[in-house]
Amino acid sequence: MDKFLQLTLTGLTSGAVYALVALGFVLIYKSSDVINFAQGEFLLIGAYMAYFFLGQMGVHWSLGIILTIIVAAAIGVIIERLVLRPLIGEPIISVIMVTIGLSSLLKAIVGGIWGTNPQVFPVFIPKDEVHILNAVVTTDKLWAIVIALAFLVIFTLFFRYNKEGVAMRAVADDQQAALSVGISVQKIFAWAWSIAAITAAVAGIIVANVLEVSPNLSGVGLRVFPVVILGGLDSIPGALIGAAIIGLLEAYAGGYVGDGSLAQVISYIVLVIILMIRPYGLFGKEIIERV
Amino acid sequence: MESGIFHSTYEKDMALRHTPIEKARLALVVLFLLVFPFIADNYWLNLANTIGVVSIGAIGLNILTGFTGQISLGQGAFMAVGAYVAALMSIHWGAPMWLTIPAGAIATSIIGAIFGIPSLRLKGLYLAIATLAAQEIIIWVITHWDAVTGGVDALNTKNYLWFGGENHYFSEFQFYWIILIVAAVVTTVSVNIFRTRIGRAFIAIRDQDIAAEVMGINLFKYKMLAFATSSFFVGLSGALIAHWRQIVTWERFTIEVSIFYLAVIIIGGLGSVSGSIYGAIFMVMLPAILNNIGKALSGVIPSMDILIPFVQQAVFGLVIILFLIFEPEGINKMWKNIRDYFRLWPFSY
16 A cells, blocks of 8 residues: 555656646647647756756756746747747648757757766755655655646646737637737747746656756757646646656556566556547547548 | 750650759769778778668658658667567578568568558647657557567567578678668659659648548548658668667667657758658768867867767757758758759859
8 A cells, every 4th residue: 555655656657747837738739730749848947947046046946946947938939930830731740740850959058058978956845754644755846746736736727817828819819810800820939938848847846856857858859749648638637647647657566566576667558549449539629530 | 953854755654764964963962872881990880880771761851741741750660679579580580681581671660550640630739749649658568568569678689591590790881782772762662752643632631621522632542651651761760770789779760769750850951852851861961070079178178078978969950940940841842953053154143
């Protein structure tokens, strides 16, 4: 039972990081139908920017986080403007490949500046041990879960009450109709990309705090595909629940099955099964074109 | 289309090359390929061999992605299947190369067809993600099925010419001819596939799958066939690599390899056999050239040695982005434009 609880908490922690990355992913897909293969690199940049401000410049963590978020938002907008906008209306393989190219470029820039060795991050979320029933967990992991949930609440409110949020939903629903009622679709795309970059950057800060800062962090980008497919590509609650399920599955597969190596691949097996029986995921809209 | 050329027979109409200039160009290329190994040193032969195997793999991927419109992120894993089958056959059974290489290709073609089954229900983005899963699952199986594949350890392929023969060490020069012959056959076969019913069916599926079905193309059959044909060439490329490098490890077949091949066909030109080859030349030469420039600059800029891999990676990403924005149809289209410019000169409008 102790082991079960321990694994559950571990799973939920990695689920929280997946959720934050997946949120940005879903946001971009929802508003512009673009699948962003560079989402993991956004996380990487967030982690390294936080390391730069907190570790190398030595600013206070509150200011450091704000600066990181500003830089992330700016990068999101710039990328949308320079790379994605010329490709509006191009076939899907072009859009996929351009984000793959982007991921390679961003990874190289980060590697070129900071090298490939892991960096020690000045931890600012305390790592005190807390006993929940019989399991031991550090507070930074609990914070990760709290922050992910907070983002879900913020996003839900944003899409319901904020003008830009409502406009984003309109663009996602029908771009031409949105244009005809005076919504600037380009501005909405810029919003989507900057918010996606921000959520990924926040995830990056959390990962930097819980683990370390290293180039391997961008691997999360590929690991969120099972999450978003399971939850439904265009569903924000789906991203969160999908992230929790995948995080837990990986933790249980790692803890209970054989030598634990199954954890690396279990999410992809789930992905294939989901794609075969329910491609639109648990909460996605059923608009997949059947062949 | 060239003006002033009138086809008076069906044979002439069906010919791949119509004008004397086109034929002369082909003759020049063939001449160059035959002379090249005698004037090149080992470094250039190695590059040429790399271009050869990458071309074969890229043609395979282009058949699937460029001609049939099925995006695949599983290229690396499919190559791994070909490479491992060939390597294991040579190690455990002492099978000769002329048997292991086709066997690797056939095995890959079967695995490819199996992983092609989701393509019947999924397309575009969803198929890309399904093939990404195929990539991760196949590589996981290879690294964890210790009893058969040797797990994460590297395999040392044996090059036998006959059952029970001696392990033969090929020089780059000797392997150049093997790769050249295979690449020539693959090129000829794939150029001609698209003049047959099968190839036309592939293109019809890419352009409008529903219309294709209405016209009587069995989508199940032809999509499977596309996966099988494509994987056959991809596995061929993998098996050739296994015998050429004589070392097979899973690290050579990761998702990065899949991405590399997608980049090759996008930069070369989707839906073009010659484009696959141009792309292979470009993408193999680019890091080599950058490496040489970097080494030349290492005296001027002190930390250049460390930066070279990052520069290569950044340029790789940048080239993909720039091509997609400015010339989505790739080098093939650029080459066509240049040709047209000179052919119509001075009235190139």
